[in-house]
Amino acid sequence: MKKATIQLETLACPSCALKIEGAAKALDGVVKDSVKVLFNASKVKLEFYESKVSLEDIVKAIEALGYEVVKWQTN
Amino acid sequence: MKRFILKSKSRIALLCALLIGAAFASKLMFGKEEAAVLLLVAASVLGVAPIVIQAIEALKVKVVSIDLLVTIAVLGAFVIRNFEESAIVTFLFLFGAFLEQRTLNKTRSAIKELVEMAPQTALKQNKDGDFEKVDVDEVDVGDVLLVKTGAKIPVDGTVLSGEGYVNEASITGEPLPVLKEKGAFVYAGTILDNGTIQIVADRVGEDTTFGKIIELVEEAQDSKSKVERFIDRFARYYTPAVLLIGLVVGAFTRDLELAVTILVLGCPGALVIGVPVSNVAGIGNGAKNGVLFKGSEVIGEFSRVDTIVFDKTGTLTTGVPSVSEKVYYGDNIEKALLYLASIERESDHPLAKAVLKEIGNAEFLPVEGTAVFKGEGIVASVDGHRVAAGNLALMEREGVKISQKAREDIARLEEKGNSLVMAAVDGELKILMGVRDQIRPGVKENLINLKKMGVKDFIMLSGDNKGTVEKVSRELGLTEAHGNMLPEDKADFIRRLTDDKGRVVAFVGDGINDSPSLATANIGIAMGRGTDVAIETSDVVLMNSDFSKLPHALGLAKATARNMRQNIYIAVGVVVFLLAGVIFSEWMNMSVGMFVHEGSILAVILNGMRLLRFKLKKKI
Numbered sequence: 001m002k003k004a005t006i007q008l009e010t011l012a013c014p015s016c017a018l019k020i021e022g023a024a025k026a027l028d029g030v031v032k033d034s035v036k037v038l039f040n041a042s043k044v045k046l047e048f049y050e051s052k053v054s055l056e057d058i059v060k061a062i063e064a065l066g067y068e069v070v071k072w073q074t075n
Numbered sequence: 076m077k078r079f080i081l082k083s084k085s086r087i088a089l090l091c092a093l094l095i096g097a098a099f100a101s102k103l104m105f106g107k108e109e110a111a112v113l114l115l116v117a118a119s120v121l122g123v124a125p126i127v128i129q130a131i132e133a134l135k136v137k138v139v140s141i142d143l144l145v146t147i148a149v150l151g152a153f154v155i156r157n158f159e160e161s162a163i164v165t166f167l168f169l170f171g172a173f174l175e176q177r178t179l180n181k182t183r184s185a186i187k188e189l190v191e192m193a194p195q196t197a198l199k200q201n202k203d204g205d206f207e208k209v210d211v212d213e214v215d216v217g218d219v220l221l222v223k224t225g226a227k228i229p230v231d232g233t234v235l236s237g238e239g240y241v242n243e244a245s246i247t248g249e250p251l252p253v254l255k256e257k258g259a260f261v262y263a264g265t266i267l268d269n270g271t272i273q274i275v276a277d278r279v280g281e282d283t284t285f286g287k288i289i290e291l292v293e294e295a296q297d298s299k300s301k302v303e304r305f306i307d308r309f310a311r312y313y314t315p316a317v318l319l320i321g322l323v324v325g326a327f328t329r330d331l332e333l334a335v336t337i338l339v340l341g342c343p344g345a346l347v348i349g350v351p352v353s354n355v356a357g358i359g360n361g362a363k364n365g366v367l368f369k370g371s372e373v374i375g376e377f378s379r380v381d382t383i384v385f386d387k388t389g390t391l392t393t394g395v396p397s398v399s400e401k402v403y404y405g406d407n408i409e410k411a412l413l414y415l416a417s418i419e420r421e422s423d424h425p426l427a428k429a430v431l432k433e434i435g436n437a438e439f440l441p442v443e444g445t446a447v448f449k450g451e452g453i454v455a456s457v458d459g460h461r462v463a464a465g466n467l468a469l470m471e472r473e474g475v476k477i478s479q480k481a482r483e484d485i486a487r488l489e490e491k492g493n494s495l496v497m498a499a500v501d502g503e504l505k506i507l508m509g510v511r512d513q514i515r516p517g518v519k520e521n522l523i524n525l526k527k528m529g530v531k532d533f534i535m536l537s538g539d540n541k542g543t544v545e546k547v548s549r550e551l552g553l554t555e556a557h558g559n560m561l562p563e564d565k566a567d568f569i570r571r572l573t574d575d576k577g578r579v580v581a582f583v584g585d586g587i588n589d590s591p592s593l594a595t596a597n598i599g600i601a602m603g604r605g606t607d608v609a610i611e612t613s614d615v616v617l618m619n620s621d622f623s624k625l626p627h628a629l630g631l632a633k634a635t636a637r638n639m640r641q642n643i644y645i646a647v648g649v650v651v652f653l654l655a656g657v658i659f660s661e662w663m664n665m666s667v668g669m670f671v672h673e674g675s676i677l678a679v680i681l682n683g684m685r686l687l688r689f690k691l692k693k694k695i
């Protein structure tokens with residue numbers, strides 16, 4: 001299991017956070033309870049299993065919603 | 076394509092405005108109705124495109140968003156062929172979103188500045204032993220890094236070689252640069268003022284002290300209070316409920332205009348964003364002024380504090396002994412001070428350090444034949460004179476004559492709780508200094524300010540003896556003071572205040588040996604010196620151990636809590652106003668509804684922004 005932090009462009013509406021949270025949780029391999037969208041910091045923090053899903057896929061899913069991803073990293 | 080449309084939202088809003096303007100111009104000035112309709116349709120279609128995309132994307136993840144309400148409303152307007160309304164509503168919605176984004180960025184600016192202080196690059200040693208510039212994310216624990224003059228230290232680490240002066244103000248608050256030599260610990264985010272050092276990385280990224288501070292602030296600004304969580308849950312069902320109501324009203328009244336108007340009016344914008352905006356602006360102001368709040372729950376509770384309990388040493392007092400009073404006897408004092416400094420420089424004793432700090436940098440003289448008398452002081456030969464520096468016992472051993480006036484001075488200084496340092500040159504008493512752990516400057520004024528803000532009782536709990544505790548208490552005018560207390564006694568005392576007397580208690584301590592009290596009190600306030608323990612165990616951290624930040628912290632907490640309430644009133648008030656408008660007035664329509672709706676969102680954001688400028692009035 002890996003932890004990731006994804007930096008997004010500035011989020012403007014709290015419902016954006018809901019959307020992103022929903023999209024991330026919908027991915028197989030993402031630990032559902034770990035998904036945390038920091039609205040003001042415009043960051044997504046989550047844990048995922050590399051065997052099931054890659055970080056690139058998660059980033060793509062968020063970008064598909066229409067949010068620019070600035071930077072991402074695992075730790 | 077989708078992303079292109081979403082990215083160009085602000086340009087689309089501008090185009091919409093131009094088209095709408097052209098439409099009105101052609102209708103009013105040239106009387107060309109058909110052209111106007113065409114232009115308005117174009118504006119609507121263009122404007123609604125990004126909104127539709129957002130609505131569909133949200134639906135895909137099972138969220139009924141505001142975008143969906145607006146989309147349906149615009150479609151409804153199309154059906155009843157009211158293109159004026161559809162164009163204006165889409166434009167207002169897009170333009171509002173643009174303004175929201177701009178103003179929101181402002182409210183977040185304070186915290187952004189803090190984050191941007193984080194180091195970005197590092198000079199990392201590669202396999203060949205050369206140093207190359209890399210992104211700070213690429214540094215791992217154990218890597219060897221080079222830091223040059225003027226550069227930010229990229230990670231927490233230990234100095235391997237070289238030496239230099241490091242400005243640690245961003246972590247410890249100490250304004251004077253500190254000398255770092257081999258083996259010394261350096262913090263990420265501090266600046267190497269001069270010199271060149273090589274360090275080995277001990278902690279990187281979010282594990283560094285600076286990283287933890289940033290993480291704390293970022294989590295705090297997004298932490299939610301009970302009210303906010305309620306609003307969030309409410310919003311989740313509120314938007315679908317509005318949609319349902321709109322449909323039901325439409326189905327029963329067969330009045331499509333009314334139904335779409337309800338959809339627009341029902342947008343929950345200001346309510347959802349009002350509280351987070353106050354929160355982020357308040358926390359941002361704090362972060363800029365050296366006060367870290369751990370979330371909005373903390374702000375709410377802190378604003379209701381009526382009792383503040385203090386630790387003594389290091390909190391109300393500086394924690395470092397310093398010279399409080401000096402008395403000189405006879406002449407040639409300059410010389411005597413120089414001799415005293417030269418001798419004390421050889422000693423590690425806290426009293427010696429206090430004396431040396433008081434005298435300051437001098438042209439120190441060589442000291443010969445030093446003899447140390449344990450518990451008394453030092454005798455040595457300086458510049459051909461026999462100099463004794465120490466307490467009364469040492470003076471008596473040296474046969475120094477103590478005049479009647481000197482005896483009175485000694486008694487007076489001791490009465491005030493000072494330790495004494497005396498210096499005699501060739502058997503003649505020259506200098507008497509009183510050294511003690513002094514009350515921080517300005518504490519008394521700060522307490523008066525806190526009292527004016529509604530704090531009823533100030534209580535001091537200390538492990539120190541009763542006499543010292545009472546002296547400090549009297550000097551500061553505290554309500555209560557208790558000495559000889561162990562950390563667990565303090566925690567018990569606080570528990571009795573909160574549980575038995577129903578007080579809302581804030582405890583202020585240094586965060587290390589006071590963690591039980593910090594945890595027990597409603598609000599634990601740590602005078603942080605950038606230590607992880609202080610950051611983790613407390614609810615509020617006063618960076619740089621700056622006591623004078625306490626009134627600012629309380630004032631800010633109160634202002635932020637008030638701001639949140641105002642925003643809730645504004646949001647609820649607007650919804651009530653709009654609903655009343657639909658029922659009782661003729662002039663309420665989609666465009667007016669959208670205008671008021673976006674206006675209320677901007678109103679709560681602007682109201683929140685006031686907190687960024689919050690400052691305590693100097694003299695209340």
